Amino acid sequence: MKLLFIIICTLTSALVIFQSCKTKANNLDILNLPTEYRTYNDFLKTVEFFNSADGKLAYIDKGSGPVILLMHGVPTSCWLYRKIIPQLVKNGYRVIAPDMLGFGASDKPEGYEIYSDENMAKRTLALMDYLKIENWAQVFHDGGGLWTWSMLKQDPSRINQIFMLNTIVYEAGFKPPIRMKPGKIAGLFARMYTSKAGQKIVLDQTFKQGVNKSKVVTNEMLRGYKKPFIKNGHGAIYYFFTQTDKPIEDFSELHRSLDIPTTVIWGKNDVILVWENIKDKVMANFNLSEKDIHVIDGKHFIQEEQPGLIAEIILKDMKGR
Numbered sequence: 001m002k003l004l005f006i007i008i009c010t011l012t013s014a015l016v017i018f019q020s021c022k023t024k025a026n027n028l029d030i031l032n033l034p035t036e037y038r039t040y041n042d043f044l045k046t047v048e049f050f051n052s053a054d055g056k057l058a059y060i061d062k063g064s065g066p067v068i069l070l071m072h073g074v075p076t077s078c079w080l081y082r083k084i085i086p087q088l089v090k091n092g093y094r095v096i097a098p099d100m101l102g103f104g105a106s107d108k109p110e111g112y113e114i115y116s117d118e119n120m121a122k123r124t125l126a127l128m129d130y131l132k133i134e135n136w137a138q139v140f141h142d143g144g145g146l147w148t149w150s151m152l153k154q155d156p157s158r159i160n161q162i163f164m165l166n167t168i169v170y171e172a173g174f175k176p177p178i179r180m181k182p183g184k185i186a187g188l189f190a191r192m193y194t195s196k197a198g199q200k201i202v203l204d205q206t207f208k209q210g211v212n213k214s215k216v217v218t219n220e221m222l223r224g225y226k227k228p229f230i231k232n233g234h235g236a237i238y239y240f241f242t243q244t245d246k247p248i249e250d251f252s253e254l255h256r257s258l259d260i261p262t263t264v265i266w267g268k269n270d271v272i273l274v275w276e277n278i279k280d281k282v283m284a285n286f287n288l289s290e291k292d293i294h295v296i297d298g299k300h301f302i303q304e305e306q307p308g309l310i311a312e313i314i315l316k317d318m319k320g321r
Contacts, residue, residue, distance in 0.1 A: 037082040040224035047105050050130050052123045054114055055107030059098040059127060063089035066318070067133050069159075070097040071124075073142020073167070074240045075193065075203065076301075077104025079224040080141065083307035084314075091315050096136070098127055100147065102236025104228050112182075115239035121150035128158065137161035137318060141303065142273070143240055145169055149251045152258065161261045163314055164282075166273045166300055171248045173278035175271060179244040190238035193229040203229075210300035212269060221304065255285040262286045263317045265310055267298030 036042045050057045060078055068088055070081045078097035088095050099106040101123060102115055113119065124147065128136065138159045140148045145167030152159060168174055180186040192198030203226050207217050229237075264282065266275045275295060282288065294313050298305040 033083060034086050037086060039220055040079060040227060043079060043082060043224065044105060047099075050127050052101070052126055054119065054123060055101055055109045057098055057101060057107075057123060057127055058105035059096060060085060061094070061096055061131065062086075063092075063094045065092040065094050067094045067096060067136035068314070068318070069124075069128070069136045069138045070095060071138060071140035071144035071148060072097075072100065072103065073140070073144045075103070075206065075229070075237060076142070076225060077228060079104065080301070080303050081139075082224075084303060084311045087308070087311035088314065093318070096128070096131065096133070098124060099228075100124070100236070102233070102239075108233050108235055110235060112235075112239055115236045117146045117150040118154075120147040121154055125151060125155060125158065134158065135160045137163070139163040139165060139314065140167050141165040142167055142300070146248075149249075149254060153254060156258065159260065161263075161318070163263045163265060163317070165265050165310070166267050166270050166275075166302060168248060168273065170250065170252075170278045170281055172281070173274050174248055175274055176241075176244050177272065178241070180241045181245045182238075182242040186238060186242045187234075190234040190241065193237050194231055194234050196226075196230070199226045199229065207301060207304075210272075211305050212297065212299050213305070216301075216304050252281070252285050255282075258286070261317070262288060263292055263294070263313065264288065265294045265296065265302070265313055267300060267302040267305070268295045269297075269299045272300055 036046050046060060046062075047058045048061055050059060058078075062085060070078065070085070072078055072080045077099045081097050085095050085097060100120055102108050135158055138148055138151075138161070140163070145164065148159070148162070148167075178189075180189065189202075192202045204217075204222060207222060207225065208214050211217060264275075266273075268275065279293075283293070286292075296302065296306055296309055303310060
């Protein structure tokens, strides 16, 4: 009986250790991150600025080697990639992660069309010109897909590899919780992002419902997403949500014209961007095989849930090509 008890205890301990190692491999512990990535205030100290024609763009520029551009979506910022950036840098890549105009630490000017996909793309290309970067791999999430497609339309020669992370590709896969026309109701909704009371409704719930496990959503994580919107951060939000009232442009022709390596990394439980609804069309238009597709455990904000696994896939496919 004593021997059986020892065996059970040993097996239990081994299982706990295995699960712990597995979890750390896929979900980087915050304590393993460099100090500047642990709090939003420290993160802001690493930010640099580019004076675009429409306002200052904040961006992270770390490491050296082949360049990877990380594009956030809505309603996030480059803070979304804080757990992934150090992994890419450590493995020999230069990482550029901008805050798009209207998001994060970037300026938030008044205007409507200033936040169009075309203008977002134009400013990002201008940033890369400023940094004297000719070519790069691009990782993008959520609304970052719309900005990426516009970048590729404006200059298809710059991006030499793409990684889609739960992003907007085709109308069939886009299921926003609400669609809005320009007007007072949309304006009131967008302004909820700028007050602490409103943020508890729109941002807290967005992130808690956008991950499989609520424990991923920490106060510091939320602080990094909420602080930039306080007071005047509604312009880009208003533009994005009032565009949902009409169908997404069909980018099929653009996608079929691309001849660049493509990898898909997608949270399987995302209810806003549904992979199964667009899988066949994406695979056909991008000429992908199953080995190019990674449907992983997670919902919408997979960078918060599976940063280690995402970094591992990116590194593997970067080196493999």
